[in-house]
Amino acid sequence: MAGLRDTPLAAFAELRFRLTWRRLLGRRGIGELVAKVIGYLLLIPIGLVVSIGIGAGTFRAAHAALHGGPQLGLQVDLPVTAMFLGLWQAWTAATLAMQDQESLDLRRHLVYPLRPVALWLHGQAAGLLGDPLALFWCVLLGGALVGAALGRFGAWLLMLAVLLVLFAAATLAWLALIQELGARVLRRARLKALLFAAFYVALALGVALLAGLDRHRPVLRDALAAVKWMQWLAWPGAMAAGGARRLFRGDVLGSLPWVVALAATTAAGGWAAFRLALAEARDGGAGGKAGVGDGLGAVAGRLWPGPLGALLEREVTFLTRHPLPLVLGIILPAVAGLVSWKMRPYLPAESGEVVRALPILGVALYVHLAMQSFWLNGFGWERGGARLYFLAPVRLEQVMLAKNLAVGALALCIELVSVLVMVLAGGLPPGWALAGTLALHLGAAPWFFLLGNAVAIWNPRVASLTLQRSGSLPALSALAGMVIFSGVTGLFALPVLLALKVDAGWLLPPAWLALGALGGLLWWKTLPAAARLLQGRREELLAVVTGDEA
Amino acid sequence: MLAIETHGLTRLFDGKPAVSDLSLAVPGGAFYGFLGPNGAGKSTTMKLLTGLLAPTSGRASVLGHDLADGRRALEVKRLVGVVPDGLSLFERLTGVEQLRLHGQLYGLPRAEAARRADELLVAMELTGDAGKLVGDYSHGMKKKLALAGALIHGPRLLFLDEPFEGIDAVAVSGIRRMLQELVQGGQMTIFLTSHVLEVVERLVTHVGIIQHGRLVAQGTLEEVRGAGTLEEVFIRTIGEDLTNRRLSWLVEPGAGG
Secondary structure, three states, X not given: OHHHHOOHHHHHHHHHHHHHHHHHHOOOOHHHHHHHHHHHHHHHHHHHHHHHHHHHHHHHHHHHHHHOOOOHHHHXXXXXXXXXXXXXXXXXXXXXXXXXXXXXXXXXXXXXXXXXXXXXXXXXXXXXXXXXXXXXXXXXXXXXXXXXXXXXXXXXXXXXXXXXXXXXXHHHHHHHHHHHXXXXXXXXXHHHHHHHHHHHHHHHHHHHHHHOOOOOHHHHHHHHHHOHHHHHHHHHHHHXXXXXXXXXXXXXXXXXXXXXHHHHXXXXXXXXXXXXXXXXXXXXXXXXXXXXXXXXXXXXXHHOOHHHHXXXXXXXXXXXXXXXXXXXXXXXXXXXXXXXXXXXXXXXXXXXXXXXXXXXXXXXXXXXXXXXXXXXXXOOOOHHHHHHHHHOOOOHHHHHHHHHHHHHHHHHHHHHHHHHHHHHHHOOOOXXXXXXXXXXXXXXXXHHHHHHHHHHHHOOOOOOOOOOOOOOOOHXXXXXXXXXXXXXXXXXXXXHHHHHHHOOHHHHHHHHHHHHHHHHHHHHHHHHHHXXXXXXXXXXXXXXXXXXXX | XXXXXXXXXXXXXXXXXXXXXXXXXXXXOOEEEEEOOOOOOHHHHHHHHHOOOOOOEEEEEEXXXXXXXXXXXXXXXXXXXXXXXXXXXXXXXXXXXHHHHHHHHOOOOHHHHHHHHHHHHHHOOOHHHOOOEHHHXXXXXXXXXXXXXXXXXXXXXEEXXXXXXOOOHHXXXXXXXXXXXXXXXXXXXXXXXXXXXXXXXXXXXXXXXXXXXXXXXXXXXXXXXXXXXXXXXXXXXXXXXXXOOOOHHHHOOOXXX
């Protein structure tokens, strides 16, 4: 035991634990600690409740297989496949969207005489234990195992347990791989530009294809068949489901190739992710190059003379060089288009024009939610540059104004593209809905910025310049963001209640514009207060965002 | 006229003094070297004088303006250039963008800021890297860029925190010459902290030595060093000599593990 404690890796684990612990117990860490504890307290019980539902599903599937019959496909294969693919999808989406796990910067630790793979594996394990959400998925997998055991006890459960552990490991490896690949692509300006262009070309082709769907249905069917192999990109879910279907049907030997294949692909995926992380760390892990949208900053800078123009140019330049706006610029319009295309047919005319317009109205707020890192942690990416705000003869109101205007302009661009894609995919909504989505988006913005500015100043966190490293929001700010988003959504939902009652959608744009004008006035009036707060909290803010505190 | 004057300047962190009862007097046009061992309070003093930190007590005035007077804060900042500890650079800007925007933030028109940025990049031998992101610069290049940023608006007072740290000897020589010319021309007062005593000794006209947050010596270079060298005075004043301390496992060959 003493020997194990004396290994360099144990010392490294202790180092990381102590640093995390001190950070959480430090003056600025208490909030994050509280938020983490709330995260565990909320997610683990919820996980237990949901795992009962999952356990009920696996119980029924395991039990049904005892009796056999023609319904096995429906009773066993379908729920087991849905469970693995659903869990894989939710785990992936939540991890990629929230990015709030404890991560390890491999580059900083390569100096120690430790095997890099051991460091990387340690980082993965610490990321799993330090992230309440990751443990949440593990609780669900535990529920699946218990349900299966209650349904049909036997030796096959050992193989199922192995499969579940492999599934969790495979999903973690898949996530690490996708994050490393994403970071590599987004670091290269030309690849970034190509990706962006390719997405919009594909989108245009897709829209053209859908527009002529009736005439081209066979073409579409063939196209879908040709890309069926893409399901294997989701190999953790697909392979685990393949093995589990056979296991639940009692074919333990038949599941063996799937288990072996899953183990092999997990090892290969993990190894590839590790090699990419190591290569990036040895490259120096440069933050990225100029790319898509370069030059927009200079355009923005010329709109205003003096320091405000310079501040605005800096903000826009930063945003166009950060990978997240590019990703959002691709993903949000695509999701919006998909929702518009798939959801509209399920909203019958009898539900009323307001209900039918909800998807296009919802996207107006969702864009702000997706951009929350930038309005809740506006100083997180400044590093030493933040000092300049306090050294240069600029008014701090203008610093906040430039930040808000730049984020607002970017959000508006994404909103406009999303609405355009929704119209192309789902048809033209009534005129008031188009005006409404813009009024809602523009009207809600000052409310988010008004409250977000206070959070950004009170609780900053040094954030990653790439996509895959660490979180971009402190846990406490994420909680504050949920409260702010819910509150603003509630405020702007009030006119919807009235519009629903009288089924008069045209009421919404003027009502939202009025609320927006009120928010805009409050935001404008409170900018000096935000500037005073910033001046008063400059020491704490600089200590965090310049990295001095780390 | 004094370019910097402080009276009883004190800053506490968690009740412990980082700077205590500091009374500096930096004459206008001086090249003032502010020396002290690690943790003595040099950077804290510079942060107090540039407004990055608020004092717990005491007064400070810069170029005749009381720093406590918030109404004059922007005016003072326009007259001052700073290369702080840790620098003040945006990593996602290119070198040339950084300098131009820096100039604009200090009130220069865009075209003039761009012209000066180009000139500074030549002077700092950074022209070839002007289009690279600052995040990809080496430490020495960042230092030179930060110095260029501090000079772009033609300040009357320049604060430099360890400006030569991490810069090669050739670049140090060039920067030293440039700084000397600025002071000799009577255009500028420079307040500099550095650990490189030989460089400081060849540059400065005035010296202040700080230890444990307190000023322990101050005056012209000749007054402070007397007949010795600055290094001798520094070690005598600080009172620490590590030359006789030995590490047990490195003393005898083969004793290391």
